[in-house]
Amino acid sequence: MNIKQKITFAAGLAIIVTVFIIWIVNGTYVFTQTQVLIEKQDPLFGTTYQEWQNKFIWGLDLTLFISAISIIASTILFFIFKDKRKNRNEINS
Amino acid sequence: MKLILKTSILIFTCFITALPQGFDVKAKGVQTFSFKDDKGRNQASFHSITPFDEVDGLTSEISGQVSFDVKDVKNTLKGEISLPTASLKTGITMRDKDLKDPKWLDAEKYPVISFKIVKVTDVQILAPNKLKVKVTGDFNLHGVNNEIPVEVTMTYLDESAATEAREPGDLLGVTANFSITLSSYNVQNMILGKRVSDNITIGTNIVGTNKF
Numbered sequence: 001m002n003i004k005q006k007i008t009f010a011a012g013l014a015i016i017v018t019v020f021i022i023w024i025v026n027g028t029y030v031f032t033q034t035q036v037l038i039e040k041q042d043p044l045f046g047t048t049y050q051e052w053q054n055k056f057i058w059g060l061d062l063t064l065f066i067s068a069i070s071i072i073a074s075t076i077l078f079f080i081f082k083d084k085r086k087n088r089n090e091i092n093s
Numbered sequence: 094m095k096l097i098l099k100t101s102i103l104i105f106t107c108f109i110t111a112l113p114q115g116f117d118v119k120a121k122g123v124q125t126f127s128f129k130d131d132k133g134r135n136q137a138s139f140h141s142i143t144p145f146d147e148v149d150g151l152t153s154e155i156s157g158q159v160s161f162d163v164k165d166v167k168n169t170l171k172g173e174i175s176l177p178t179a180s181l182k183t184g185i186t187m188r189d190k191d192l193k194d195p196k197w198l199d200a201e202k203y204p205v206i207s208f209k210i211v212k213v214t215d216v217q218i219l220a221p222n223k224l225k226v227k228v229t230g231d232f233n234l235h236g237v238n239n240e241i242p243v244e245v246t247m248t249y250l251d252e253s254a255a256t257e258a259r260e261p262g263d264l265l266g267v268t269a270n271f272s273i274t275l276s277s278y279n280v281q282n283m284i285l286g287k288r289v290s291d292n293i294t295i296g297t298n299i300v301g302t303n304k305f
Contacts, residue, residue, distance in 0.1 A: 030146045030288075035184040037138075037149050042298075044259060045248050045266040049136055049298045050151055052182065 004081040012074030016067045023063040032059035114167035117221035118263075119251045125160040126265040126301030128174060135299040137176055141290040148289060150192070154180040155299050159210070159265070166224060166247070167216045174299070175207035196282055198235055207233045211240060222249045237278040245269040262304025270296045 001009070023029075035052045042049055128135055133153035141148040159172030178200040179193055193200035208230050215227040226245045231238050248266040250256050256264045274291050282289070 031185055031188070033184045034186075035182075037151060037184070042134075042266075042300075044250070044255060044264070045300065047266065047268055047298055049134065050138060052151065052184065 002081060005078050008074050008077040008081065012070045015070040019058075019063045019066045019070075022058050023060060026058040029057050029059045030061070032062045033057040114216045115162065115164040116166070116224065116247075116249045118163060118249050120163050120249070120263055120303075123160055123162050123169065124263065124265075124303045125158055126263075126303050127158050127305035128267075128299045128301040129156050129305065130300070137295065137297045137299075139181070140294045140296075141292075143288060143290045146288045148183055148188070150181045150183045152176050152180040152182065155297075157207075159267075159301070163249070166226060167213045170213050170226070170228070171210050173207055173209040174297070175205050178204055178206055197280060203234070203236045205233070207231075208243070209233070214242070219246070222251075223247070232273065234273070234278040235280050239273075239277060241271060241273065243269050243271045259300070260302040260304075262302040265301045265303070266299070267301070268296075268298050270294065 034054065034056055036055045036057060037050045038053045039048045040051055041047075130153075135155040136151055136153045137155055138152075139148075139150045155174060155176050157172060157174035159170065159174075161171070162169040178198050181189070181192055181198075183189055183192065192198055195202070198206075210228055210230045212229050213226055214229055217225040219225055224247045226247055228243050228245050229240060230243060232241045246268045250264040250266070252261070252263050256262075272292055272294050275289075275293055276291050
């Protein structure tokens, strides 16, 4: 594994770890949400009711999607960098 | 001895039936309340929880009426509340589409979800203007009608400066929570019991006015 391959591997791994951390911090929801329910007080009746509020919640679906893209991109780059080094060695010999 | 026992039972029965079964408010006679609300305050929600996923849904498009004699809610309460199936929102656009799909609630074929009061089984007075009422009613979902018991809390507010700010007329606040099983409404789906629970908790929080 050359230095470029190592960087590619580390970058891919860092992206995957980061998106999983974001997913955990966001509350480990399965699906990404763009709206959440918030509770509001009705002072007249002393009850609570709910309302939709625009809020982005990072879900597992988005986490897996970005992880998959990261794996695919890293794999492609890994082989591209490997081929270049191999070709250079062949020319030198 | 038997005579004393019979008399006691008779007195007790008379005492129970003579107890107030309604509100102690300014209003008198039969009142009709409409729950049509253009501001979107009235709402019905559902909650599903499984180990894999949690789904919350909400609609503010409630309509319907209830009427009752203020002093005798137990024997006079009647009415129906409904909502359009297509108005339910879950916070995820794709899931909202799935919900209306024929595999789930089939909003095109069954456009309305409703609850019609059949009878009142018990009235408990929490305050002069607040009652806890046990109601049995027909819950209609996905074209299937099932009679279910629902515990309802009704709060009656006479018209005042505070109520005027919300809506004209006397106001009736109604909250209720109950559960249904989707499979008993012919909602059959492979995901049922996995991503979506068969047991769904439903809640309503609505305010109606008698001036509409």
